[in-house]
Amino acid sequence: MRSWREVWRALKSPVGRRAEGDRPVAEPVPLPAGLPVIPPEGTDEAGPRPPAAETPPSAAEAEAGGASREERLEEEIRELRAEASRLREALADQAAARSRMEEEVRSLADHDPLTGLASSRRFHDRLHVALIHAQRYKQKLAVVQLGLDHFSGLNDRLGRSLGDDLLKSVAVALESTVRxxxxxxxxxxxVFTILLPGVKREEDVTVIADKLRLALRNPFSIGGHDLLITASLGIALFPEDGPDTExxxxxAxxxxxxxxxxxGDAWAVHAPRSRHLATxxxxxxxxxxxxxxxxxxxLFYQPVVDCDTGAIVGVEALLRWPKREELVRAADVVSLADVSGLAVPLGLWTLRAACTQGRAWHDAGHKDLAVAVNVSGKQxxxxxxxxxxxxxxxxxxxxPECLELEISEAEIGRNPExxxxxxxxxxxLGLRLALDDFGVGDSRLRHLYRYPVDTxxxxxxVIxxxxxxxxxxxxxxxxxxxxxxxxxxxxAEGVETEAQRVLLVRWxxxxxxxxxxxxxxxxxDTExxxxRQLKAARAVAEEDLGRTRRLL
Known part of the structure; x- marks a missing residue:
């Protein structure tokens, strides 16, 4: 049985009224018993109501209506323009987001997410290009693979977070060392891998390998811990060790x-000839x-004399290594000590030996004699x-006032602060400091104001x-x-001639x-x-004393 709403909709439909021509009108649908009768629209219980008379709008109302329509149109136009602007901004934001996403994808593909170094894919690409260049111009190149010694145990002990921080610090140290x-x-x-293109000699690779290894010798401050680590390095040379990247x-x-x-804590070269050099x-x-x-x-000692009087006022301690009837110079010994990790113990031995000898000379009557000792960058x-x-x-x-430590200007310039x-x-501590080798390389006079040196x-x-x-x-x-x-x-160092001495006095x-x-x-021999100088000084003093007595 239909509801009264369905019945009412049927009564209001055009069915039952003549729509056109002579078509008969359908009979009304009978209402169910007991359903209240709802009069059709426009009628009441007394019958149909006559239509209300329509009053035409006045001129003011017509004008107001036109104005309101124009305002609505303008409002709609403004809304459409605002919507179009919002759509343009949304499209621009979407394009920028897509560009950023593509850049991030490229960055992830080209860089290691932890350290920011080159990724494996980028390294292979660069190695491939470098090999083509080396083959074309008959050049050498090297691939160095560096692995930290005992890192897994350290990572387990400190935790992965601190281990990652250590890897980041190692990456910075290595990146500042390579060319x-x-x-x-x-x-x-x-494991880190380094590409060294444009290698001229195999010895150059070993020097770089030593620098990479020694770059990790300084303690790393990670999470309140001072960590000392070492590294093992393997070197492969092109073309001796292979023609391709793999x-x-x-x-290596x-x-x-x-x-x-x-x-560990060393390097090795895969090529047989280079193994001989490594040995x-x-x-x-x-x-x-x-x-x-x-x-x-x-130790040997070189005199430092006063330009005016010629008197010896100090000595510089210079390291020597008697080896197979030859005397290895200080620069060669220090260079070898740097790459072998002996710079600090060798420097300590030199300082102790020089100070011991300085004390002996002090006790022998040379009270004002200063002993100068070189300090390396590692020290x-x-x-x-x-x-x-x-x-x-x-x-x-x-x-302390009889000791002077000499530091090369180049070593200070590596990390001035x-x-x-x-x-x-x-x-x-009360000792003196000297800035050594001034004038070599990129000397900066203005930095003299900052360095806490005495000499x-x-x-x-330069002289x-x-x-x-x-x-x-x-x-x-x-x-x-x-x-x-x-x-x-x-x-002034390296004075060889009397003409140079005259210039120094003038300067x-x-x-x-x-x-x-x-x-x-x-x-x-220095003693x-x-x-001799002490005896001469005493003789002059006695002669002056005798002359004074005669005058008196």
Whole structure:
């Protein structure tokens, strides 16, 4: 049975009324019994209502209606324009988001997400291009694979978060060591791979390998821990070790694993000839270690004299290594010590031996004699430098004012802020500091105001050229003027001739050092010079005293 609503809709429909022509009108649908009768629209119980008379709108109403329609149209137009602007902005945001997403995808594909170094895919691409270039121009290149020693145990002990922080710090240290144009990538875990294009000699690769290994020698401060780590490096050379990317990477990995098997903290080259070079380097390192342990090293001393009087006022301690009837010079010994990890113990031995000899000369009557000792870059950044210097001074009982530590300008320039802080700590011990090798490379006069030094040592190469080169003479004169303003003592190195000495006096240099004053000599020979000078000084003093007495 239909509801009353359905019935009412049927009554209102056109069915039952004549729509057109002579078609009969359908009979009304009977209502169910008991359903209330609802009159049709426009009627009431008394019958249909007559239609209401329509009143035409006035002119004002018509005008108002037209105005309102125009306003509605304008409002709709504004809304449409606003909607179009919103759509344009949404499309622009969507395009920017898509561009950012594509850039992130490319970045993830080209970079390691943890360290920011090159990814494996990017490294393979660059190696492929470098191989094509090397083949075309008959050049060499090298692939170095570096793995941290015992990293898994350290990672388990400290946790993965600190392990990741350590990997980030290692990446920064390695990235600051490689050359511009080299590519360093992290292939996974604690393994890094370095591409070295444009290699001229195999020895160059070994030097870079030593720098990479030693870049990790300084402690890493991670999460309140000072972590000391070492690394094993494997090297593969093109074309000796393979013609393509897969072969070079595989053989570099084999060489690295061999180093790890031998105890780590070293490098190895896959190529047979380079293995011979590596063996020679290892033999030299072992020989230096034995020399240090068995006290085969010695110190020579070069006089530093006053430019006006010619009197010996100090000596510089220079390391020597008597080896197979030849005397290995300090620069060669220090270079080998740096790459073999012996810089700090060798520097400590040198400092202790020089201070011991300085104390002996002090007790022999040479009270004002200063002993200068060179400090390497590795020693400068070592966290125990101040403590070690203090301990040596206490052990040898040398007055601090009789010790002068020399630091190369190049070493300070590697990290000026850190070097200045460390030198300031050392200076508080009461000793003197000298800026060595000034004028070599990219010297910066303005930095002299910042360095906490007492002496400026002008390099011998500058002194040698200053007599004939106006530019070098200008450098010397500017350095002397600035040192005078800062009340620094000025020492000229490498003085070989009397003409150079005359120039130094004219430039108002305080002291000089070089073969003109005396070559480096053993402690015994240096003591003879000091004793001769002491006797001469005493003789002059006695003669002056006698002359004074005669006058009286």
């Amino acid at each position: 511009q144009g080299d590519t360093i990538a992290r292939l996974g875990g604690d 072969a070079l990477i595989e053989r 990995s084999v060489a690295m694993k061999w180093v790890k098997k031998e105890g 020679q380097r290892e033999e030299r390192e072992s020989a230096l270690k034995r020399a240090l342990l068995q006290k085969e090293l010695t 400068l950044v070592h966290p125990s430098l101040v403590r070690l210097v203090r301990r040596v001074l206490e052990e040898t009982r040398l007055p 850190r070097a200045i802080e460390r030198l300031s700590e050392v200076k508080r 400026l040592k002008i390099d011998g190469s 040698a050229e200053a007599a004939t080169n106006r530019d070098q003479e200008a450098v010397v004169m500017a350095a002397v003027a600035l040192a005078r303003q800062r009340k620094l003592r000025i020492v 108002q240099c305080d002291r000089m050092q070089g073969n003109l004053c005396g070559p480096p000599a053993s402690a015994a 003879k010079l000091l004793l």
